[in-house]
Amino acid sequence: MNDPDLVPYVRAVAAVMALPLDDARTHRVALHLARTAALARQLEAHPLELHDEPAALYQAAPFPPQDGPEGPA
Numbered sequence: 001m002n003d004p005d006l007v008p009y010v011r012a013v014a015a016v017m018a019l020p021l022d023d024a025r026t027h028r029v030a031l032h033l034a035r036t037a038a039l040a041r042q043l044e045a046h047p048l049e050l051h052d053e054p055a056a057l058y059q060a061a062p063f064p065p066q067d068g069p070e071g072p073a
Contacts, residue, residue, distance in 0.1 A: 006030035
């Protein structure tokens, strides 16, 4: 998707989502979308190996016991 395609794209998506966008806002959204696409292209151009992103499995910490009228839970 190149920059001339972005404004009509933003208008079409806004219409489908019933978002009222004036021309100035439409162009700002298209500009931010172009920046995001440029960043994504840079990331896609860099090959990643498994060791590049050692993300651990997320596990929520257990809630601490709370003291109530009956004492500790």
